[in-house]
Amino acid sequence: MGLLQLNSQPSTLSSTKPMARKTKEDAEITRQRIIDAAREVFSTHGVSKTSLEKIAKHANVTRGAVYWHFENKAELSFAMREQVILPLFDRMDETLLVNNHNLDPLQRIENFLLATINVLNHDPATRQTYEIFMTKCEYVDEFSLVLEEILDNCSDIVKKLEQTYEEARQQNLVHLNHSPADLAMDTHLFFSGLLHMWVKDSDGTRFRDRAKSMIQTHLSLRRK
Amino acid sequence: MGLLQLNSQPSTLSSTKPMARKTKEDAEITRQRIIDAAREVFSTHGVSKTSLEKIAKHANVTRGAVYWHFENKAELSFAMREQVILPLFDRMDETLLVNNHNLDPLQRIENFLLATINVLNHDPATRQTYEIFMTKCEYVDEFSLVLEEILDNCSDIVKKLEQTYEEARQQNLVHLNHSPADLAMDTHLFFSGLLHMWVKDSDGTRFRDRAKSMIQTHLSLRRK
DNA sequence: TTGCATACATACAAGAATGTATGTATATTA
DNA sequence: TAATATACATACATTCTTGTATGTATGCAA
Helix, strand or coil: CCCCCCCCCCCCCCCCCCCCCCCHHHHHHHHHHHHHHHHHHHHHHCCCCHHHHHHHHCCCCCCHHHHHHHCCCHHHHHHHHHHHHHHHHHHHHHHHCCCCCCCCHHHHHHHHHHHCCCCCCCCHHHHHHHHHHHHHCCCCCHHHHHHHHHHHHHHHHHHHHHHHHHHHHHHEECCHHHHCHHHHHHHHHHHHHHHHHHHCCCCCCCCHHHHHHHHHHHHHEEEC | CCCCCCCCCCCCCCCCCCCCCCCHHHHHHHHHHHHHHHHHHHHHHCCCCHHHHHHHHHHHHHHHHHHHHHHCCHHHHHHHHHHHHHHHHHHHHHHHHCCCCCHHHHHHHHHHHHHHHHHHHHHHHHHHHHHHHHHCCCCCCHHHHHHHHHHHHHHHHHHHHHHHHHHHHHHHCCCCCCCCCHHHHHHHHHHHHHHHHHCCCCCCCCHHHHHHHHHHHHHHHHHH
């Protein structure tokens, strides 16, 4: 009964429901669909008010599939977060530290900030994930582990900014009475605030449209 | 049966449970106790995972009392928020706009930021409320109304900062190539980021201890 | 081709949590 | 002082949600 799988190629996951499937490729597709579904439902109803049942339905599977791939809602959320956080840090290293295009250090910082905003503007998955983790989840119980991670990540960002500002100072691009550490922390706080405002302004009429110019302004304030 | 109320003075709300009470003063005390209880439970378990039953028990009342004073959990949360937000704005007007102590505009901005951090350090209710609304609630459904309010408040803060920076410019305290609007927005984003980091660093070892010096640094970056 | 592991779907049990309806004793007011 | 409104406590019905247990068809390996 149901559709027969004749070989190991990923099946089409068609609308008629075959009762069980199994190639590793199919399983991976299912897993990703669950993550995608979770992101979408989370971003409209928040994490707490979203049951695994709703996620499952939105992904055209049952809770059985969700529990097969993830321990619980928290672990599912963490997997979702990693998918956008890791690429962000790759971009950071590339944009900020590697001098590909003969840009001066201050330009690299500006580019890093602009690039991040750009991703948020153009990649819905990243944007939704940011919204979820900044305004639609609660950092208690298991989620408080994420807070620690965030703090670690921030320290990392500040370090790399500091390195870059140090370069800028050596090239005499910034005023000497400002230490790279201070500049780095100030820029980080600026950007942190900007991201929070950007996310909160879901209409896009108060901050999102001005984000880029604010970044340029921030860096022009540093330049000698 | 139960304790008798002999007059209209607020009763002592003793540990033995009289079944019903009623002076307006008592009711107001009960209401405040519910708010206090909610704040405490919210700040450890988050809003979503806190039932009205838990709040009621923590306040030594039943859900009946909670529903008498508040429509639901959201309205209770909003009442809680107002108790700390309104004083904050009063402080802002006083510290930022009124020149009580012959301080120059940049000093007034610095004082406003420092004063806010000071309140967070010393007033547990304010601190807990900030923590709740920044990391322990989800801005969906009724709560998304708060997001609008926050955006309005931010615009207000930026306006007042701009006014103050305008004064600073007239007194030739800042570089002329920076517009007061830009400076105001940059300072607001800085402080917004600082507050978020401050709240997330619940241990107090990464940001809280350095907050004040970061504020001073931020303003020294502006001064001519 | 048999046997086991995989990838789910289905079914079950149990506990919250909410909103509301109702009971009730006391304050307040007329 | 009687009547009414207040300030709750209690009880109830219902709806979600979770976790787990179980069923089952298929892929895959020996």
